[in-house]
Amino acid sequence: MFGLEKKDARLLLLVLALTMFAPFILNPFPEGSGWAQFNAGYPDLMQRFVIFGIFAIGFNILFGLTGYLSFGHAAFLGVGSYSAVWMFKLLSMNVLPAIALAVVTAGIFALIIGYVSLRRSGIYFSILTLAFAQMSFALAYSVLTPITGGETGLQLALDDPRILDGAAHAAGNIPVPGLFGLEMRDSAELVLGAWVFTFNIGYYFSAFVMLASFYLAIRIFRSPFGMMLRAIKSNQQRLNYTGLNPRPYTLAAFVISGMYAGLAGGLMASMDPLAGAERMFWTASGEVVLMTILGGVGTLIGPVLGAGMIKYMENILSKINSDILHTWFAFLPDGLENLLVTLVYPFIGKGWHLTLGILFMLVVIFLPGGLVEGGQRIAKLFGRKKAKDTDGGADAANSTTPAE
Amino acid sequence: MDAIILQILNGLDKGSAYALIALGLTLIFGTLGVVNFAHGALFMIGAFCAVTLSRIISVSHTVIDETRTDFLGNPMKVEVPYVHGWFGVETGDALIDWAVPLSIIFAIPVMILIGVIMERGLIKHFYKRPHADQILVTFGLAIVLQEIIKYYYGANPIPTPAPEAFTGSFDFGAMLGFDPNTIIYPYWRLVYFAFAAIIIGAVFAFLQFTTFGMVVRAGMADRETVGLLGINIDKRFTIMFGLAAAVAGLAGVMYTPINSPNYHMGMDFLVLSFVVVVVGGMGSLPGAVLAGFLLGILESFASMRQVIEIIPGINQVIIYLVAIIILLTRPRGLMGRKGVMEE
Numbered sequence: 241m242f243g244l245e246k247k248d249a250r251l252l253l254l255v256l257a258l259t260m261f262a263p264f265i266l267n268p269f270p271e272g273s274g275w276a277q278f279n280a281g282y283p284d285l286m287q288r289f290v291i292f293g294i295f296a297i298g299f300n301i302l303f304g305l306t307g308y309l310s311f312g313h314a315a316f317l318g319v320g321s322y323s324a325v326w327m328f329k330l331l332s333m334n335v336l337p338a339i340a341l342a343v344v345t346a347g348i349f350a351l352i353i354g355y356v357s358l359r360r361s362g363i364y365f366s367i368l369t370l371a372f373a374q375m376s377f378a379l380a381y382s383v384l385t386p387i388t389g390g391e392t393g394l395q396l397a398l399d400d401p402r403i404l405d406g407a408a409h410a411a412g413n414i415p416v417p418g419l420f421g422l423e424m425r426d427s428a429e430l431v432l433g434a435w436v437f438t439f440n441i442g443y444y445f446s447a448f449v450m451l452a453s454f455y456l457a458i459r460i461f462r463s464p465f466g467m468m469l470r471a472i473k474s475n476q477q478r479l480n481y482t483g484l485n486p487r488p489y490t491l492a493a494f495v496i497s498g499m500y501a502g503l504a505g506g507l508m509a510s511m512d513p514l515a516g517a518e519r520m521f522w523t524a525s526g527e528v529v530l531m532t533i534l535g536g537v538g539t540l541i542g543p544v545l546g547a548g549m550i551k552y553m554e555n556i557l558s559k560i561n562s563d564i565l566h567t568w569f570a571f572l573p574d575g576l577e578n579l580l581v582t583l584v585y586p587f588i589g590k591g592w593h594l595t596l597g598i599l600f601m602l603v604v605i606f607l608p609g610g611l612v613e614g615g616q617r618i619a620k621l622f623g624r625k626k627a628k629d630t631d632g633g634a635d636a637a638n639s640t641t642p643a644e
Numbered sequence: 645m646d647a648i649i650l651q652i653l654n655g656l657d658k659g660s661a662y663a664l665i666a667l668g669l670t671l672i673f674g675t676l677g678v679v680n681f682a683h684g685a686l687f688m689i690g691a692f693c694a695v696t697l698s699r700i701i702s703v704s705h706t707v708i709d710e711t712r713t714d715f716l717g718n719p720m721k722v723e724v725p726y727v728h729g730w731f732g733v734e735t736g737d738a739l740i741d742w743a744v745p746l747s748i749i750f751a752i753p754v755m756i757l758i759g760v761i762m763e764r765g766l767i768k769h770f771y772k773r774p775h776a777d778q779i780l781v782t783f784g785l786a787i788v789l790q791e792i793i794k795y796y797y798g799a800n801p802i803p804t805p806a807p808e809a810f811t812g813s814f815d816f817g818a819m820l821g822f823d824p825n826t827i828i829y830p831y832w833r834l835v836y837f838a839f840a841a842i843i844i845g846a847v848f849a850f851l852q853f854t855t856f857g858m859v860v861r862a863g864m865a866d867r868e869t870v871g872l873l874g875i876n877i878d879k880r881f882t883i884m885f886g887l888a889a890a891v892a893g894l895a896g897v898m899y900t901p902i903n904s905p906n907y908h909m910g911m912d913f914l915v916l917s918f919v920v921v922v923v924g925g926m927g928s929l930p931g932a933v934l935a936g937f938l939l940g941i942l943e944s945f946a947s948m949r950q951v952i953e954i955i956p957g958i959n960q961v962i963i964y965l966v967a968i969i970i971l972l973t974r975p976r977g978l979m980g981r982k983g984v985m986e987e
Contacts, residue, residue: 309776356972363679363775364971367922370915371964378964383957522915526783533780586795594795597787604781605769 248458251540255454259447262286263437270434274567278556283427283440284511285555289548290443290450291507296531296543297450297457298500302493303529304538305466307473308358311366311525312373315353316346316498318380318520320505322388325515329400333415335424335445339506346502347495354494358487361476373525380517393516417510419445424510442511449507450544453500458540460496469493501528530600536610545611550596557592646822650829651944653816657833657902659940660840661687664895665917666924666932667844668888674864674927675881678767679775681782684914685789686889689758690896691905692793693751695802698743701727742807747897752890759889763882786911794907806832806901832901839898843891844933850887851929860884864927919967925980935978939963 244252258265267281280286299313320342327338357368380388388394396414417424424442431437460466471479472486479486509515518524527550535546562585569577587595607613665687672680704723712720727736739746766785770778805811814834816827851857863870863877870877896905903909920939924931945951947959958965970977 307776309779356968360971360975363779363926364922364975366779367918368968368971371919371967374915375961375964378960379957382960523911529780529783586792591791591795593787594791597784597791601781601784601788604777604784605766608777 244455244458245462248462248540252451252455252458255541255544256451259290259451262289262443262447263439267435267437271436272434277559277564280552280556281438283425283438283443285551286440286443287446287507287511288551288555290446291504291511292528292531292547292551293544294446294450294453294507295501295504295528296535296547297453298497298504299528300497300532300537300539300543301457301460301469301500302497303532304543305461305469305473306490306493308361308490308494309366309529310357310369310494310497311522311529312353312369312371312376313497313501313528314522314524315373315376315520316350316501317505317508317524318376318515318517319349320346320502321509321515321519322380322394322505323502324506324509325394325396325513326387328396328417328509328513329402331403333402333417335417335419335506335510338417338510339449339503342506342509343499343502346505347499350495350498350502351491354491354498358490358494370522370525373520374522377517377520377522380520388515388517390517393514395514417513446507446511449503453503454540454544461540465489465492530596532610534600534603534610536612537608539609539612542610542612549611553592553596557588557595558590560588562589646827647948649816650827651948652941653827653829653833655941655944656837656937657940658943659937660837661895661899661913661936662917662920662940663933663936664840664843665892665913666920666936667847667929668892668895669917669921670924670927670929670932671847671884671888671891673921674929675860675884676763676767676771678770678778679782680767681779681914682762682786682789683782683888683892684910684912684917685786686755686758686892686910687896687899687913688793688905688907688910689789690751690755690893691804691900691909692797692896693754693893694744694747694897694900695797695804695905697747697750698740698804701725701743701746702740744804744806744897744900748894751893751897755890755893756886758893759886760882762889763885767885786914790907790910797907799907801904801906803904804900806835810835810901836898836902840895843894847887847891848929856880856883916963919963923967923970923977925977928977928979931977931979938978939966942966 263281263286265281266286267279269275269279280289295313295317299310302313303309323345324335324338324342327341331337353369353372357365357372360368381390384390398414402415419441422441424445425440427438427440427443429436429438468484468486468489472490476486505515505519508519528547531546531550532543533546534549535544536542562581565581565584565588566577569580572580585591587598603610609616665683668686669680669683672678672683702725704725706721707724708719709722710719712722714720725736725740727739730736731739762785766781767778770781810831813828813830816822816829851861859870859875859877860880863875863881867877896910899905916939917936920935921932923939924933924935942962943959946962951958
């Protein structure tokens with residue numbers, strides 16, 4: 241199907257099903273119940289899941305395949321956001337030209353930065369990309385204020401020219417981004433008993449883009465080009481000795497992953513039309529590294545999982561405060577309750593970064609393959625038990641390994 | 645001319661901090677071959693050692709002062725630090741005033757301990773793994789340390805003043821024969837520079853003139869052979885890690901009066917310190933020190949008004965720009981040894 245192997249096609253279908261039914265899957269708890277705060281099925285967060293998924297998929301094409309650890313990928317995300325917002329300001333509120341421009345500008349930036357940075361490898365490459373990204377951040381924050389809006393960020397204004405649809409939005413409100421009349425922020429609600437499910441146009445648009453980029457990533461992983469990138473990771477010297485120049489391949493991978501980041505940035509601006517320099521700060525680059533490693537570097541589905549997990553923690557775990565904790569442990573005796581709350585409290589709420597850091601360290605130390613490897617190990621464990629009962633156990637274990 | 649001297653002086657204190665952190669980073673890299681992204685966190689922990697000690701010293705209890713009355717006419721309650729009771733009022737006040745320099749004594753054992761625990765508990769297991777893994781795990785550790793500090797000390801910067809005696813400014817202009825008040829420079833920054841120079845000198849002297857230092861230098865050059873000679877080089881390298889942590893920590897302790905410590909100061913400095921290390925040459929101790937001061941001074945020159953008028957924004961990017969140029973034209977940095985981490 242679509243030129244994919246059976247295993248990959250199954251993975252793609254799985255992701256398709258997950259993204260399409262996400263409003264249901266992420267909203268398992270009825271509205272108004274004590275667990276409703278764990279519902280992640282609201283448009284804003286779901287959009288972030290898929291957009292950062294795209295970002296991480298792209299990062300993984302560079303880091304996962306070639307082993308080049310870029311610490312400045314957020315620069316491309318920021319560039320993408322800025323160009324998308326400029327397209328909204330100048331041309332039209334339609335998201336397609338904005339996203340196209342975002343991808344192209346990010347690609348050009350990646351070409352320039354990659355051409356320079358890829359002359360070195362290892363830690364030097366990381367530092368070079370970091371230096372470029374920090375430079376972009378500093379410039380966007382200060383000197384380039386006419387283009388980037390500086391500290392306040394780039395925002396839409398009423399008197400923007402918007403050549404293509406200037407007359408259509410003369411009502412006095414700043415128009416919202418849309419796709420041929422469909423507004424990105426529009427959503428429909430479905431009420432089923434105590435459950436409320438929200439279907440948001442922006443989310444579904446981003447989800448389709450994410451599926452397309454996921455499909456593209458599978459094709460890249462399985463292509464001869466992908467094989468070449470893996471060869472670079474495993475032994476660049478041997479590649480040189482066989483008479484192949486790895487530079488064009490790494491540069492291509494860098495540009496592709498930069499374009500993915502630009503796409504994510506463009507989508508981000510389409511969902512909420514503003515762009516700020518803080519998107520380019522190096523912590524943002526660090527975040528995508530965390531996502532990719534946490535999910536499973538070099539695997540197909542891993543980065544998406546990692547992105548989802550970090551964004552879930554950022555938005556859900558960070559909301560839990562000590563009062564909520566007290567209600568959870570209320571069934572315990574008072575002393576024990578207070579003790580548990582004091583023990584757990586540093587890890588949740590505002591301290592969610594601590595949990596993230598510990599989790600990340602544990603993954604790097606014990607599970608270099610990330611969550612995907614964890615899943616595989618568990619699957620293998622069950623597979624072995626099954627194999628004792630039935631002969632088909634080994635096959636079942638293989639089918640549950642989604643990638644690689 | 646006076647403006648140039650002023651910029652050089654301004655660059656010195658930042659340069660000192662860069663140089664100290666970069667020195668520690670290079671010590672770790674040169675001995676253990678580990679790229680330590682948690683080094684900025686060590687700098688930050690050092691700064692919070694100073695905060696902690698100054699808080700401990702000024703712990704107070706409430707005493708009813710019969711001689712004074714508050715606005716209701718009741719006897720006034722005053723907070724009296726415990727040190728007043730123990731050492732007398734004058735010595736107590738002096739102790740509180742000198743909390744930051746005193747923290748040096750407190751910070752050295754704490755930082756060495758933290759460093760040794762870090763090396764034995766975590767980094768030891770990463771020697772055989774790729775550099776990317778080392779970067780990632782220490783990056784994770786940096787996040788964890790930073791969040792722990794944030795949990796206990798809050799997210800806001802905590803002002804930690806220098807001793808009374810160093811609060812003023814020194815008028816270099818008058819001393820060097822320029823107009824008075826053209827080149828004025830806070831005393832504490834002079835102290836910081838002198839302190840950095842002493843620490844750097846001490847580290848070099850330690851490596852150059854002691855037997856321990858000689859063994860460590862031999863280990864840096866060829867670890868295996870030193871091991872074959874029956875010397876437990878791992879143990880010495882662990883101690884060096886502790887020392888590197890102490891250097892970073894001391895840089896942090898003394899930096900608190902210049903910039904109120906907050907939980908992300910380490911990360912802010914770390915990114916620049918890495919650039920410094922790379923510019924100086926991975927694994928080269930003199931290179932790290934030289935590049936630290938050089939970049940600090942360059943940065944302050946770039947923020948001169950006259951320069952910004954010609955090239956706007958240069959003060960924001962100069963360090964990165966220099967790093968990019970150096971990395972591309974002279975891959976092993978200013979003073980890097982040939983063959984060390986060139987790829």
